[in-house]
Amino acid sequence: MGALTLVSTALGQAPIAPDSADLSARYRETADQIIDAAMSGNDAWRKMEELCDGIGHRLSGSPQLDRAIEWAARALERDGQENVRREPVLVPHWVRGEESLMMLAPKHQKLAMLGLGGSVGTPLVGVTGEIVVVANREELDALGERARGKIVVFNAPMPAYDPEKGTGYGQAVTYRSNGASWAAAKGAVACLVRSVTAASLRSPHTGALRYDDAQPKIPAAALAIEDVLMLERLVKRGERVTLTLKMEAKTLPDAPSANVIAELRGRERPDEIVVIGGHLDSWDVGQGASDDGGGCVISMEAINVLRKLNLRPRRTIRVVLFTNEENGLAGARAYAKDHESEMPRHVAAIESDGGVFAPIGFGVSVKPPLNQDLAQKQLAQITALLVRVGATRASGGGGGADIGPMGRFGVPLLSHNADMSRYFDYHHSDADTLDKIKPDELNRNVAAMAVAAYILADMPTRLGEGTP
Amino acid sequence: MGALTLVSTALGQAPIAPDSADLSARYRETADQIIDAAMSGNDAWRKMEELCDGIGHRLSGSPQLDRAIEWAARALERDGQENVRREPVLVPHWVRGEESLMMLAPKHQKLAMLGLGGSVGTPLVGVTGEIVVVANREELDALGERARGKIVVFNAPMPAYDPEKGTGYGQAVTYRSNGASWAAAKGAVACLVRSVTAASLRSPHTGALRYDDAQPKIPAAALAIEDVLMLERLVKRGERVTLTLKMEAKTLPDAPSANVIAELRGRERPDEIVVIGGHLDSWDVGQGASDDGGGCVISMEAINVLRKLNLRPRRTIRVVLFTNEENGLAGARAYAKDHESEMPRHVAAIESDGGVFAPIGFGVSVKPPLNQDLAQKQLAQITALLVRVGATRASGGGGGADIGPMGRFGVPLLSHNADMSRYFDYHHSDADTLDKIKPDELNRNVAAMAVAAYILADMPTRLGEGTP
Numbered sequence: 001m002g003a004l005t006l007v008s009t010a011l012g013q014a015p016i017a018p019d020s021a022d023l024s025a026r027y028r029e030t031a032d033q034i035i036d037a038a039m040s041g042n043d044a045w046r047k048m049e050e051l052c053d054g055i056g057h058r059l060s061g062s063p064q065l066d067r068a069i070e071w072a073a074r075a076l077e078r079d080g081q082e083n084v085r086r087e088p089v090l091v092p093h094w095v096r097g098e099e100s101l102m103m104l105a106p107k108h109q110k111l112a113m114l115g116l117g118g119s120v121g122t123p124l125v126g127v128t129g130e131i132v133v134v135a136n137r138e139e140l141d142a143l144g145e146r147a148r149g150k151i152v153v154f155n156a157p158m159p160a161y162d163p164e165k166g167t168g169y170g171q172a173v174t175y176r177s178n179g180a181s182w183a184a185a186k187g188a189v190a191c192l193v194r195s196v197t198a199a200s201l202r203s204p205h206t207g208a209l210r211y212d213d214a215q216p217k218i219p220a221a222a223l224a225i226e227d228v229l230m231l232e233r234l235v236k237r238g239e240r241v242t243l244t245l246k247m248e249a250k251t252l253p254d255a256p257s258a259n260v261i262a263e264l265r266g267r268e269r270p271d272e273i274v275v276i277g278g279h280l281d282s283w284d285v286g287q288g289a290s291d292d293g294g295g296c297v298i299s300m301e302a303i304n305v306l307r308k309l310n311l312r313p314r315r316t317i318r319v320v321l322f323t324n325e326e327n328g329l330a331g332a333r334a335y336a337k338d339h340e341s342e343m344p345r346h347v348a349a350i351e352s353d354g355g356v357f358a359p360i361g362f363g364v365s366v367k368p369p370l371n372q373d374l375a376q377k378q379l380a381q382i383t384a385l386l387v388r389v390g391a392t393r394a395s396g397g398g399g400g401a402d403i404g405p406m407g408r409f410g411v412p413l414l415s416h417n418a419d420m421s422r423y424f425d426y427h428h429s430d431a432d433t434l435d436k437i438k439p440d441e442l443n444r445n446v447a448a449m450a451v452a453a454y455i456l457a458d459m460p461t462r463l464g465e466g467t468p
Numbered sequence: 469m470g471a472l473t474l475v476s477t478a479l480g481q482a483p484i485a486p487d488s489a490d491l492s493a494r495y496r497e498t499a500d501q502i503i504d505a506a507m508s509g510n511d512a513w514r515k516m517e518e519l520c521d522g523i524g525h526r527l528s529g530s531p532q533l534d535r536a537i538e539w540a541a542r543a544l545e546r547d548g549q550e551n552v553r554r555e556p557v558l559v560p561h562w563v564r565g566e567e568s569l570m571m572l573a574p575k576h577q578k579l580a581m582l583g584l585g586g587s588v589g590t591p592l593v594g595v596t597g598e599i600v601v602v603a604n605r606e607e608l609d610a611l612g613e614r615a616r617g618k619i620v621v622f623n624a625p626m627p628a629y630d631p632e633k634g635t636g637y638g639q640a641v642t643y644r645s646n647g648a649s650w651a652a653a654k655g656a657v658a659c660l661v662r663s664v665t666a667a668s669l670r671s672p673h674t675g676a677l678r679y680d681d682a683q684p685k686i687p688a689a690a691l692a693i694e695d696v697l698m699l700e701r702l703v704k705r706g707e708r709v710t711l712t713l714k715m716e717a718k719t720l721p722d723a724p725s726a727n728v729i730a731e732l733r734g735r736e737r738p739d740e741i742v743v744i745g746g747h748l749d750s751w752d753v754g755q756g757a758s759d760d761g762g763g764c765v766i767s768m769e770a771i772n773v774l775r776k777l778n779l780r781p782r783r784t785i786r787v788v789l790f791t792n793e794e795n796g797l798a799g800a801r802a803y804a805k806d807h808e809s810e811m812p813r814h815v816a817a818i819e820s821d822g823g824v825f826a827p828i829g830f831g832v833s834v835k836p837p838l839n840q841d842l843a844q845k846q847l848a849q850i851t852a853l854l855v856r857v858g859a860t861r862a863s864g865g866g867g868g869a870d871i872g873p874m875g876r877f878g879v880p881l882l883s884h885n886a887d888m889s890r891y892f893d894y895h896h897s898d899a900d901t902l903d904k905i906k907p908d909e910l911n912r913n914v915a916a917m918a919v920a921a922y923i924l925a926d927m928p929t930r931l932g933e934g935t936p
Contacts, residue, residue: 237517
């Protein structure tokens with residue numbers, strides 16, 4: 001029996017056996033009831049329409065994000081949730097402005113681009129330079145002084161989705177994140193990266209960059225794959241390629257924003273908390289439907305379904321809709337900081353930020369003294385109840401950008417996992433729109449999130465507490 | 469023995485049995501030699517780079533089309549082709565200008581659109597109206613007077629590619645072609661159509677419309693699928709959706725242009741002609757790579773391969789790179805008219821205008837007195853030699869927009885067929901770029917075209933002449 005269970009006992013409740021091998025049996029009927037309710041509703045879809053069609057994309061600092069925060073709080077109140085509140089957060093305020101990339105030589109042509117979030121702008125006349133195209137950092141290093149005064153183009157492809165290996169996002173995104181400073185270190189005047197996607201119909205994908213303070217800040221943008229490949233072909237044919245990049249991008253003073261919070265209060269241990277959520281902000285393109293409107297809505301709807309069913313778990317389920325995941329994580333940091341005293345009573349945090357396509361299951365990561373094997377075993381007992389919605393996989397490796405700061409306090413972190421085979425086709429682009437999401441899959445994700453949150457909040461012991 | 473064979477006999481050649489069951493055997497070695505040469509070269513890819521990257525898209529009347537015509541003629545001369553010439557054609561000259569589509573209500577948002585080719589423009593302030601969304605013509609008719617003064621949005625989806633049924637282009641394109649006049653007949657002020665594609669990453673696809681002279685000409689544009697679906701969702705939720713369409717589009721006086729022609733002259737019957745080709749013009753988006761740079765280049769390269777091999781067939785192979793297929797067919801009509809006296813000696817015409825993805829084979833259509841069964845049988849004997857490149861299917865239903873006018877003179881029409889499963893994903897959009905084409909598949913198409921053209925030009929009898 002672990003120290004944490006002793007606390008529960010001290011609170012006057014009957015001692016509970018740490019063996020939770022009966023989670024599946026204990027919650028089977030309840031899980032079926034939740035799934036039935038989630039699958040028969042259309043409230044989740046209506047919320048997606050209100051958020052995506054009614055408000056659209058919502059970058060930190062934008063009026064649209066303010067509207068989304070207002071909308072979410074009202075929707076949660078309308079659903080009858082408890083303790084609905086906006087917790088203030090100051091967020092970075094980057095604005096894109098007008099931008100363009102023109103090829104001047106060997107022929108005049110407009111290229112398909114999106115400035116990277118956080119990039120500095122260019123002078124009004126733009127930055128004009130000859131390009132060098134490199135496949136990776138090693139090729140950049142090999143150029144030495146030949147990159148000085150040039151526009152560096154990184155042609156680092158993202159591998160296509162692989163059922164075994166998953167997405168190839170991680171290995172490609174480093175050029176978007178760091179390429180500008182790597183290029184600046186070589187004296188480059190601007191940086192262009194191949195959009196981080198494996199599918200393109202001339203589709204640029206934006207995303208955040210990180211400037212290394214030791215290097216000059218140079219403007220940076222993502223190009224559609226097609227345009228990067230054309231530039232590479234032209235250079236290989238011996239053409240001298242000259243481009244002009246114009247970006248009005250700038251960072252304004254931090255803007256007021258907020259995390260939106262609502263609760264389904266626990267019936268026995270309301271001070272113990274299961275956080276579920278996603279991030280309400282998005283990039284300033286598309287509709288922020290998969291990234292991460294869906295993650296917000298399935299969390300909002302999970303407690304809506306439970307409340308309608310009068311299913312009040314032992315502990316509190318707290319929905320947290322984080323602000324500023326995309327370019328700062330200010331909402332994530334503020335939540336962990338502002339709730340530091342509560343962290344020991346956060347029994348789990350689930351983030352959904354990988355889209356709401358067909359659900360797959362959940363991943364979990366716990367730290368000692370909690371037991372990872374036990375946590376995974378318990379999670380498997382939960383996902384065994386999610387066969388009807390396909391969310392049967394219980395794996396290690398839970399987490400999420402917004403719940404990450406809680407992990408440093410020892411909070412068990414779970415990721416809600418759905419099919420990501422198409423996710424990065426839309427991610428951070430104009431194609432991240434509601435039509436890509438299927439109402440049935442959305443509801444299946446609501447069901448999975450509601451069942452997992454309910455059991456984690458209601459199970460006798462805490463997740464991972466004890467020995468397997 | 470048909471009259472045509474008698475002509476050959478009269479020309480002093482030995483009488484030839486009309487039975488051509490030996491085409492496979494007769495040409496096996498030659499076909500292998502052609503395939504070896506086509507597969508080992510990179511001239512076709514180089515030509516694609518010169519056309520797509522060096523010149524880019526090339527709408528009728530544009531300086532880019534003039535450059536493409538100049539480039540093609542020079543490339544054919546550089547290859548040592550005979551009778552390289554530009555045959556003048558006056559072509560329609562439509563220009564897009566600036567264009568935009570803004571949603572004013574229920575929220576302000578820019579929509580992803582491309583004006584339709586041939587559309588009239590709008591006044592400078594644009595055309596503003598409330599929308600009605602209809603799935604088809606019947607729904608438009610059912611609206612009656614409720615379409616008056618409105619912007620009609622046609623949400624007619626193109627079915628996804630099906631290996632059995634092929635592309636769903638035909639059934640959807642009618643709204644792009646005719647929707648504007650159907651809407652105008654109901655008093656609509658503008659027409660928006662769902663882009664004719666089954667795949668979209670917020671990708672509008674342009675293409676020609678046809679105005680019915682009996683109706684007012686109203687401006688028309690294609691919307692990305694995503695935007696049409698959003699408009700439909702908003703209307704279904706009861707929102708009043710108002711848009712402003714601005715288009716500078718206009719039709720200028722016809723512009724001078726040309727079909728580009730080159731020949732590999734026949735060794736015995738040079739006045740008998742096998743035409744092979746595609747169209748050099750494209751829409752004013754993307755690079756015109758699949759539509760129809762590839763069709764032009766494989767034809768150019770087919771005779772290049774034959775000439776390098778010193779394979780001069782009995783009859784003449786004539787490459788015709790038509791102008792103005794996309795919005796007028798002026799090149800196709802001019803060729804058939806200017807060469808009317810030669811039409812009886814056109815023994816076949818092959819068009820490639822369905823992309824140069826993995827080759828599949830050829831389709832053929834002949835008219836009496838030629839025999840369709842015999843023509844297909846002979847074609848099958850030819851495609852039996854194309855196993856190595858995958859172009860094994862000999863089917864009925866040959867033709868093509870540019871060779872169509874020749875069909876009216878009884879010329880046997882063949883279509884070069886390649887895998888079209890992705891073709892319409894790129895078609896008439898910014899995504900029709902060279903990267904979609906694989907050099908190996910390009911070469912396989914060169915091989916298929918060269919073998920087919922060679923045998924059709926060299927076989928003892930004419931295609932379809934006699935009885936099976």
